[in-house]
Amino acid sequence: MSFHLKTVWLNLQFWTIAPLYSVVFGVLATLYVNFHYLVTRDRRRKSRLIRRSLTHYGRGILWCSWPLIRVRYVDTEPNLQPPFVVVANHRSSSDGFLMSLLPLELVQVVNIWPARVPIMGGLVRVAGYLKVREMSHEDFVRDGSQLLAEGCTVAAFPEGTRSGSRRIGPFHGSAFRLAQATGVPVVPLAIAGNERMPPRGSPFLRPGRVVVTKLPAITQANYAGMNPFQLKTDVRETIQTYLESVEHVAPSVAKVGGRA
């Protein structure tokens, strides 16, 4: 079987198994969460269960993509205690699933479209995901602070949209302002290898390896003297420098802002 035919076959396999898995998981998770809620009547626990279910679902989807896509998670600071704000580069629609590799209770900061997709939109709402484009910055910091106070980590893709390439776009500052407002560490997360898994505008997954690396945290003591712009620029450069070092690409000519 040629490489191309094998890729087509593995895509067919993924696009058969993943929807089936989604339906089965969705039914079972819905039954479990609602039964639990009927017994406990605890909305906060329901939200936590949904977040945990989404994490399990995400990991399952990553399993479904094997052996087409092989994913590795590297944690450079496994003893770091949550909560914190995770900020990752954003290359592909698979990034949301890769967040499930983090062994944490976590909510994601999401754009407009996930909240408008049927089923997913409801889950996003009940899980307490932060719809940053549909709320004021004050509401974002208030809700984010509450989640962090409950021990829940907040994960964001500060580029706001997928780059579809190895380029990192300019960062938005909301997540960094949330970290500074609450004093929690900022954890850079570098995602390498998935820019064509799938490519923008196509469902066809290209084979390859994805490496997700949790880089050392920037603690409150580290960012105390920085304003939000300096912090986001610093984190962006940390991720970019790391990715350039592991992907062996020439330094980007399109560096945005900040120090060289």
Add this chain to the structure above:
Amino acid sequence: MTDAELVQAVNDVFADSFEIDREKLTPEAQIFGDLGLDSLDIVDLVAAIQKRFSVQVRDDERVRAIRSLQDLYNYLILIRTEQNKA
């Protein structure tokens, strides 16, 4: 303040408040795209500009049309001219 001094003062705001390299502060640089500021950073920028130039620009609709550093220079030169006439 001459136009050149005003341009220098605006560049000082970007270099001091945002630690942006001075070689990036060219007139055609896009404040959002090239310099990496977002809508929240603009609030900080406006505060820094108001403090540096002792002007009130927060509620001025013309601020919304500013995209590049040249736009910002032109806007502040216009404000200065209006202040001198008043």
